[in-house]
Amino acid sequence: MVVFVLLITAILLMLIFIMVFIANKISRKLTHKRKQWWLIAHILFVIVYFSGICGQLMVLLSMSSFSEKEFIHAGLEFISYFDDYLTIPGAIGSLVTGIWIALRTNWGGLTTYYWIMAKWIGNIFAILLGSSITGNVVQNLFPKILSSDVEPLQNPLYLQSRQILFLGIGISLTILTFLVVISYVKPWGKRKLN
Numbered sequence: 001m002v003v004f005v006l007l008i009t010a011i012l013l014m015l016i017f018i019m020v021f022i023a024n025k026i027s028r029k030l031t032h033k034r035k036q037w038w039l040i041a042h043i044l045f046v047i048v049y050f051s052g053i054c055g056q057l058m059v060l061l062s063m064s065s066f067s068e069k070e071f072i073h074a075g076l077e078f079i080s081y082f083d084d085y086l087t088i089p090g091a092i093g094s095l096v097t098g099i100w101i102a103l104r105t106n107w108g109g110l111t112t113y114y115w116i117m118a119k120w121i122g123n124i125f126a127i128l129l130g131s132s133i134t135g136n137v138v139q140n141l142f143p144k145i146l147s148s149d150v151e152p153l154q155n156p157l158y159l160q161s162r163q164i165l166f167l168g169i170g171i172s173l174t175i176l177t178f179l180v181v182i183s184y185v186k187p188w189g190k191r192k193l194n
Contacts, residue, residue: 023103030104038101045093052086057169091127114188126175133168
């Protein structure tokens with residue numbers, strides 16, 4: 001698990017480094033029209049990201065009333081699909097488009113404004129949290145739990161894993177909401193650079 005999180009972190013940081021390198025090689029900033037298209041793409045990726053997290057939460061809430069293994073298994077499949085086809089692409093897409101906008105517009109890069117730093121660091125944290133919690137619980141723990149002879153609602157490991165999943169999704173949703181709010185409000189000013 002730790003190796004997986006470190007691998008994801010390394011990949012994300014390498015992606016950011018490559019984007020910074022490319023942006024530094026391109027001298028001119030985005031035109032107003034291109035900036036608008038990048039903002040539209042960024043907003044669409046954020047919507048996809050939110051949809052994936054909210055979909056996972058809705059399925060998890062409905063799974064709380066299931067007692068049959070087949071229904072619980074189907075719910076886990078849906079959570080996995082939401083993660084694979086909405087949450088992960090939305091998270092990566094919003095990270096890439098947000099960083100590209102920060103690098104190629106008058107915002108001055110990734111470290112000029114505190115709110116921009118908070119956005120990309122918060123997004124990386126949400127990606128790591130989601131991949132470690134959702135990925136570990138859905139891909140590793142639940143299949144083992146459902147393959148046992150104990151009924152899920154009588155299995156303490158199932159109930160604990162479901163609570164961990166609720167907590168992880170709740171934290172991810174809170175982080176995403178915070179990131180959207182600071183995108184609009186831009187609460188912190190420019191860093192004082194020496």
